[in-house]
Structures are given as C-alpha cells and as structure tokens.
Amino acid sequence: MRVPGLIFSRSDLVHSMQEDQSLKQVANVAQLPGIVRYSIAMPDIHWGYGFPIGGVAAFDMDEGVVSPGGVGYDINCGVRLITTALLARDVKPALKQLTAGLFRAIPSGVGSRGKIRLSKKEAFDVSRNGASWAVRAGFGTEGDLQRTEDGGVMGGADPNAVSERAYTRGYDELGTLGSGNHFVEVQEVEEIYDRRAADAYNLFEGQLTVLIHTGSRGFGHQICDDYLKEMRDRVNELHFELPDRQLSCVPLKSDIGRKYLSAMACAANYAWANRQILMHYTRETFKSVLAMSSNDLKMNLLYDVCHNIAKIETHTVNGGQMKLCVHRKGATRALPPGHPLVPEPYKAVGQPVLIPGDMGTNSYVMAGTHRAMEESFGSCCHGAGRVLSRSQAIRLTKDRSIARELADRGIFVQARRKETLREEMPEAYKDVSSVVEVVHAAGLAEKVAKMRPLGVIKG
Amino acid sequence: MKDCDSRYEILDHTADIGIVVYAKDVKSLFAAAALAMTDIMVSGDSGSKKKKRRFTIDAEDYPDLMVRWLGEVLYLFAGERLVTTAAIIADMDDTSIKAELVMTDFNPDCQEVLREIKAVTFHGIRVEETGSIWKAQVIFDI
Numbered sequence A: 001m002r003v004p005g006l007i008f009s010r011s012d013l014v015h016s017m018q019e020d021q022s023l024k025q026v027a028n029v030a031q032l033p034g035i036v037r038y039s040i041a042m043p044d045i046h047w048g049y050g051f052p053i054g055g056v057a058a059f060d061m062d063e064g065v066v067s068p069g070g071v072g073y074d075i076n077c078g079v080r081l082i083t084t085a086l087l088a089r090d091v092k093p094a095l096k097q098l099t100a101g102l103f104r105a106i107p108s109g110v111g112s113r114g115k116i117r118l119s120k121k122e123a124f125d126v127s128r129n130g131a132s133w134a135v136r137a138g139f140g141t142e143g144d145l146q147r148t149e150d151g152g153v154m155g156g157a158d159p160n161a162v163s164e165r166a167y168t169r170g171y172d173e174l175g176t177l178g179s180g181n182h183f184v185e186v187q188e189v190e191e192i193y194d195r196r197a198a199d200a201y202n203l204f205e206g207q208l209t210v211l212i213h214t215g216s217r218g219f220g221h222q223i224c225d226d227y228l229k230e231m232r233d234r235v236n237e238l239h240f241e242l243p244d245r246q247l248s249c250v251p252l253k254s255d256i257g258r259k260y261l262s263a264m265a266c267a268a269n270y271a272w273a274n275r276q277i278l279m280h281y282t283r284e285t286f287k288s289v290l291a292m293s294s295n296d297l298k299m300n301l302l303y304d305v306c307h308n309i310a311k312i313e314t315h316t317v318n319g320g321q322m323k324l325c326v327h328r329k330g331a332t333r334a335l336p337p338g339h340p341l342v343p344e345p346y347k348a349v350g351q352p353v354l355i356p357g358d359m360g361t362n363s364y365v366m367a368g369t370h371r372a373m374e375e376s377f378g379s380c381c382h383g384a385g386r387v388l389s390r391s392q393a394i395r396l397t398k399d400r401s402i403a404r405e406l407a408d409r410g411i412f413v414q415a416r417r418k419e420t421l422r423e424e425m426p427e428a429y430k431d432v433s434s435v436v437e438v439v440h441a442a443g444l445a446e447k448v449a450k451m452r453p454l455g456v457i458k459g
Numbered sequence B: 001m002k003d004c005d006s007r008y009e010i011l012d013h014t015a016d017i018g019i020v021v022y023a024k025d026v027k028s029l030f031a032a033a034a035l036a037m038t039d040i041m042v043s044g045d046s047g048s049k050k051k052k053r054r055f056t057i058d059a060e061d062y063p064d065l066m067v068r069w070l071g072e073v074l075y076l077f078a079g080e081r082l083v084t085t086a087a088i089i090a091d092m093d094d095t096s097i098k099a100e101l102v103m104t105d106f107n108p109d110c111q112e113v114l115r116e117i118k119a120v121t122f123h124g125i126r127v128e129e130t131g132s133i134w135k136a137q138v139i140f141d142i
Helices: A011-019 A022-029 A088-105 A120-129 A131-136 A142-146 A164-170 A195-201 A217-238 A255-290 A370-375 A390-396 A402-408 A418-423 A432-442 B026-041 B062-080
Strands: A005-007 A035-046 A053-060 A078-087 A183-192 A207-214 A300-306 A308-317 A320-329 A352-355 A363-368 A412-415 A445-458 B006-012 B017-023 B051-058 B082-093 B096-105 B126-130 B133-141
Touching (some): A005 A022, A011 A022, A011 A432, A078 A255, A078 A352, A088 A183, A088 A207, A088 A445, A120 A131, A120 A255, A131 A142, A131 A255, A217 B062, A255 A308, A308 A370, A363 A432, A390 B006, A402 A418, A432 A445, B006 B026, B017 B026, B026 B062, B026 B133, B062 B096, B062 B126, B062 B133
Parallel strands (some): A005 A035, A412 A445
Antiparallel strands (some): A053 A320, A183 A207, A183 A445, A308 A320, A352 A363, B006 B017, B082 B096, B126 B133
C-alpha cells in the first residue's frame, strides 16, 4: 500500500465490511499510483466494482491516475431536495393522488423512455451545458442553477469524447427516473437538529419536501463501459500491476485520461439536466393535483448534489495547496461554511449534504464542515447500501404485499412491477441513521434535519 | 433457454445479480450465456421479423472475451432495443470470437423488461472447463 486506509465507522457497522471484501478494496485503491494521504471509506462502505462504494480517493495531477471504476457506472448519480411552503398534514388527504400523479408524470422503470427525443445537436448541447440546457428548454428557473452543485454544469465536457453508442442510449432517456434504488419521494420534515442551518436551508418541522434520486441513465453507463474497455487495453501497455481488473486506470496526464474526464463531464451534465427535468415534472404535478399556483407552492430547490464523480479540486496537503483529482464513488461533497463554492444563502452554515434513505426509512440533510476538508477532502457519506440480495428479498417477501405494509405505516408507494417493491423492501437496506450518526460524530458533516417518507415512486 | 446441452442458474449477490452457465463446449457456453443474460432482462417473445448481425470480437483471454461478448448483447438491447433470440458462434478461440446474433425488435405490448442491467463486469468472472463441462460465471451491475 502506498498510503494507509482511513475508515470512518463504528463497531456495529464493521461486521458487514468484513463480510463483503470492501476493506480489501480500500487496500487495493491504496496501491494505485499517485494516491494522496489516504484511501478513505465512509461508514456506508460496501463492495463495488474495483473501488468500494462509499470510497474517496484523491490523486496527484502529475503522478496520479483516473479510474472509471472510482466513479462508477452511474456517473453523477445524485440527489436533489425540493422544499415547499406546504405542511405535510394539510396535504395528507391528497397524498395518494399526488403519488399517483408523480407516477404518471415521471417515466420510470426498467428501460423507460422519456417524453423528450434529443437530436444529436441537442445531445451535444446537454452534454456541454447540463442543467442550464434544461432551464433554457423551459424545465425550471435560473434560481435552480444557483443551488445545484457547480451550477449544474461541469466544465471540460467534450461531446466528441462520447461514443455513438452512448448517444444512442441517451437520446430518449432524458427526463426518466430509471430503476433499482432510484426514486422520487414526497417527505415530511420530522425533526430539526440545527435550527440556524435549517433556517438558512428554509427547512421547518412538518414541512413537505420532495427528494429525487437518479443519475445519467444509459448514457453514463455506456461511457463508463466504453472507457473501462479502452483503459483495460492500456493498462497492459503501461505495465501497471493492478490487484483487480476492475481497477483499470490511466495517468491523469495521458490523452486517454483527459478524454475520459471530458466524457465523464458530459455524463455528469446529462444527469444534472435529468434531475432538473424531473423537478419540473414534479412541480407541474403538484400544481395540477393540488390546484395551487407556483407562488403558493413555493417549490424551491434546496440543493442538488452528486455522489458518483471525479473532480479536480484544490486541497491543503502537508500545509501546502495541491491540485488533486478527487474520486467520490458513493460519497458526497461536503464543503464548509465560507467556502467559495457554497451558494451565497448557505455561506454561513456550509453546503447542504443530502443523505437519502430508502422508501421505508428516513433521509437526512446535513451541513458540510471544516473537519471534512481536513480529513476527507471535503467528502461525506451518501446513503445506506443493501444488506440483502434481490433474491433473498424476493424470498423473504413471499406472500407479502410491500405496498400494503408501507401503506399501513402511512407511506404510499407505486412501482411499475411488484417485484421491484419486493426487491427494494426496507429490510433489504442498512439503516441510514447509523451511517449518519457516524459522520456526525466524526465531524465530517453536521445533522440539520430528518425527513420521513410519505409517498414514493420507484422505477 | 431451451437447450438440453446447456443451462443456467441465477447467482445471488448482495448488490447485484449474476449468472452461472453450464454447457458441453465453449461455443455452446458463449451462446448460452448470451441467451441467459437476455432471459433475465426481458420476458416474452415479440414474434417480430428476425434480424441478424455478424461481428468479431478480440480480447485478452476467455474471461475478457465473455465480458466483451455479453457487452455487445447488452448494448444491442439497451441501445437498439433488439432482443437476442439465438447466437451462432462460427469460430472462436480464447482471444477471439466470430459470431452471428439473431434478434427481434422489443415490443412493449407483449414483452416486459424485467431488469435494467447497467453493465457486464469483471467481478468474479470465470470461464473454465471442468471435466467434460464448460462453466461461466458473470456478475452484472444493476
């Protein structure tokens, strides 16, 4: 190992790490050329392809590498939280209708195609301009962009670095949710932990919020796959000795390394446009189902943050400033108060860090800290992770109706297939609360608010 | 998958899903793996006109070849909505495969997408001959 591993966890979470070989993956990442300080694991770490999910690794720009496996197949998978002026208790009578409305308005499920058909020229434009393309196309407001990580557009995107195959997959998937753990969730703010930060974020107890979790769809998957293949061919030429084939990587300075970052930025931009469009569909659904105006609903974006990305950032290392490529795979950026990239309204309290739960458990809003800058390159956890395989979940839910069980708890869920609900049942996931407690205690982010699910649509 | 000389099982995996495929020889193994992956992605038969596509894939070894081969089948479905119904392997060795895929257009009115596979991965990949049986294990990111 070139650097030590740094794992944020606690005794009750360590067991699952030992079972699924994710600790071995932390050690594997620590062997990569140019890694700086630590190979880091968040408390939600679990096994992933090459790099663990919940892993953070920063690489020196001159000596270091970039790896598609350190970003993941779903490039810029992320979450976006919308606040409203509504009280959940006032909306409850219409909740079932609202959930059904969202389910109709938002194309979801495996292989879902959207209402938008991009031309090649438009696909290039989305790749370059991300969420601002969506706003220009009428899916939202300029104000949304100011509350999106990096303004919803990653620089350095080169649409020519993306294959025809990726475009073919991307033309009709913009504005779709997808499947698996992706969701749109109507929530109620259940508890406020930090009143000052909550005020800055415009969160209050009893408030209705909406959380959207999705990414770059087949466009991003194909880009990751294309570059993993290309890099596998190059690894042999470079004589890198890799402990795992899925760790395929190339020097950041190489042509192929730069090209991957340019293509990855296109996928990141596609994902930001996607979440922006889904927010627009959500706003339209609320207006129509509740028969209220935008002015009355006040559906504002609190923040949009990605948790699968590699970014060029400057960090303090050994007392000096160093430009690094920070890979966050299943990890969220967490910037402290005063950081220039934190949106102005949040400057005094730090960047909102959004931690989604699953359809049966709470989600959290946290705030970034200086400690995260010192210890984890300004990074925090991203969620929970599965504990049961899909087959196990299907076996355990035989003769059970997950939709009815959740409805008994006041949570309406809709999915294309019953099997999806069974595979995604709450017990299939770790409890995100324990993960949040660890990062809070470690000082990587501070708890601001907890939300509970009321209505969920799944792919 | 209706072939007496080959069969497959679902492999349980916490985060994702995999297949274990068995066949009498390596050509049948690759053909069976393509149909097994299709089987876990899509149900039913559209009965539409058959389309054929020929291609050659080069790779480093059998595992690399299997990942790239199934990657083609996946792309044809995810990108072009073509469902593989047969795979004819004309020629192959451990670093190359020449094959023809027979496909039909996906029809959402009579077919259902069961699972969205993001990618075919190298994790736990195995292609091996054990006695008189060829066996492959592949895990998909879903």
